[in-house]
Amino acid sequence: xxxxxxxxxxxxxxxxxxxxxxxxxxxxxxxxxxxxxxxxxxxxxxxxxxxxxxxxxxxxxxxxxxxxxxxxxxxxxxxxxxxxxxxxxxxxxxxxxxxxxxxxxxxxxxxxxxxxxxxxxxxxxxxxxxxxxxxxxxxxxxxxxxxxxxxxxxxxxxxxxxxxxxxxxxxxxxxxxxxxxxxxxxxxxxxxxxxxxxxxxxxxxxxxxxxxxxxxxxxxxxxxxxxxxxxxxxxxxxxxxxxxxxxxxxxxxxxxxxxxxxxxxxxxxxxxxxxxxxxxxxxxxxxxxxxxxxxxxxx
Amino acid sequence: xxxxxxxxxxxxxxxxxxxxxxxxxxxxxxxxxxxxxxxxxxxxxxxxxxxxxxxxxxxxxxxxxxxxxxxxxxxxxxxxxxxx
Numbered sequence: 001x002x003x004x005x006x007x008x009x010x011x012x013x014x015x016x017x018x019x020x021x022x023x024x025x026x027x028x029x030x031x032x033x034x035x036x037x038x039x040x041x042x043x044x045x046x047x048x049x050x051x052x053x054x055x056x057x058x059x060x061x062x063x064x065x066x067x068x069x070x071x072x073x074x075x076x077x078x079x080x081x082x083x084x085x086x087x088x089x090x091x092x093x094x095x096x097x098x099x100x101x102x103x104x105x106x107x108x109x110x111x112x113x114x115x116x117x118x119x120x121x122x123x124x125x126x127x128x129x130x131x132x133x134x135x136x137x138x139x140x141x142x143x144x145x146x147x148x149x150x151x152x153x154x155x156x157x158x159x160x161x162x163x164x165x166x167x168x169x170x171x172x173x174x175x176x177x178x179x180x181x182x183x184x185x186x187x188x189x190x191x192x193x194x195x196x197x198x199x200x201x202x203x204x205x206x207x208x209x210x211x212x213x214x215x216x217x218x219x220x221x222x223x224x225x226x227x228x229x230x231x232x233x234x235x236x237x238x239x240x241x242x243x244x245x246x247x248x249x250x251x252x253x254x255x256x257x258x259x260x261x262x263x264x265x266x267x268x269x270x271x272x273x274x275x276x277x278x279x280x281x282x283x284x285x286x287x288x289x290x291x292x293x294x295x296x297x298x299x
Numbered sequence: 300x301x302x303x304x305x306x307x308x309x310x311x312x313x314x315x316x317x318x319x320x321x322x323x324x325x326x327x328x329x330x331x332x333x334x335x336x337x338x339x340x341x342x343x344x345x346x347x348x349x350x351x352x353x354x355x356x357x358x359x360x361x362x363x364x365x366x367x368x369x370x371x372x373x374x375x376x377x378x379x380x381x382x383x
Contacts, residue, residue: 146336146341146342146345147330147334147342148342148345148346151345151346151349152345152348152349174356174359174360174363177356177359178356178360181352181353181356184349213330213334214330214333214334215330218326218329218330221322221326222323222326222327225319225320225322225323225326226319226323228315228316228318228319229315229316229319229320229323231315232311232312232313232314232315232316232319233312233316235308235312236309236312236313236316236357236360236364237360238300238305238308239305239306239308239309239312239360239364240309240360240363240364241363241364244300245300248308
């Protein structure tokens with residue numbers, strides 16, 4: 001790996017309240033997608049009560065928010081050298097690191113109790129498993145040691161569908177496993193689209209993202225094949241009757257657009273714009289794919 | 300949906316998934332040769348574990364989707380074998 005040493009640009013910090021800092025520690029924009037991939041499977045698995053949906057949404061938010069806060073505690077050194085993360089509460093000096101980890105562990109503990117008490121033990125165990133995987137396997141171990149950090153680390157973001165499924169059925173089955181794999185295989189092309197355009201940031205922080213270690217060409221080639229694998233995987237549940245025609249058409253259309261975007265990254269002379277497009281669209285893709293599952297079950 | 304369509308969808312998807320997984324492993328072999336990581340076995344593990352999980356899941360989905368039905372026969376018991 002040959003990280004560049006160009007300094008991160010100096011963003012101007014704006015004054016913020018403690019409340020807004022606490023909310024920002026949870027990374028609410030990321031959690032909104034996690035909640036879609038948690039709650040949509042509940043309606044594919046069965047007919048959850050409103051109370052169950054609300055408890056899972058609250059517990060899921062707190063657990064993911066806790067993991068994100070602990071991540072900011074563990075990554076405070078690299079957040080300080082990356083322009084993208086320099087304004088977070090710890091590197092900007094607005095919050096003490098110890099307060100951040102106490103907050104993260106506190107809300108994750110509350111989430112575990114809440115899910116175990118008001119939903120079921122399996123749901124709480126899976127949510128806690130996702131927390132530990134994100135904190136220890138991804139953030140603590142893989143993120144700084146392997147260019148495949150987000151390949152294996154992607155499993156952390158794939159726990160939410162299992163959580164939602166278990167909340168309704170009290171168990172896991174083949175369909176739940178497919179939902180897990182869809183998010184797992186969605187992660188590499190999504191994050192490598194960002195990493196391609198943020199190589200300087202990752203280089204400054206000495207995070208061995210694939211484009212820095214493998215090179216852009218090989219990373220883009222793997223983005224393409226991960227996307228092909230993902231789109232193939234999304235239609236298989238139709239074959240064993242878990243999902244129907246509405247979902248099939250949606251998966252093919254949404255997947256076709258994602259393939260087109262990644263192909264543009266692969267073939268364009270300058271990948272910057274197509275990669276930003278793939279990064280943004282892939283977020284929408286995952287959300288709409290899970291919404292399509294719900295609609296398919298409703299019609 | 301017609302069973303022929305379901306069979307076509309299944310095998311087309313499985314073919315795409317398998318081809319993509321093979322190409323990912325080939326690419327991983329190239330980058331591991333070029334980059335010479337400190338722990339090549341571990342890096343290989345990171346590439347192979349998802350591939351193995353995928354193989355198991357595809358097998359399970361084949362069993363659920365297009366496996367030929369197992370014929371089950373129930374032979375009525377002879378009157379002498381009935382016990383009250």
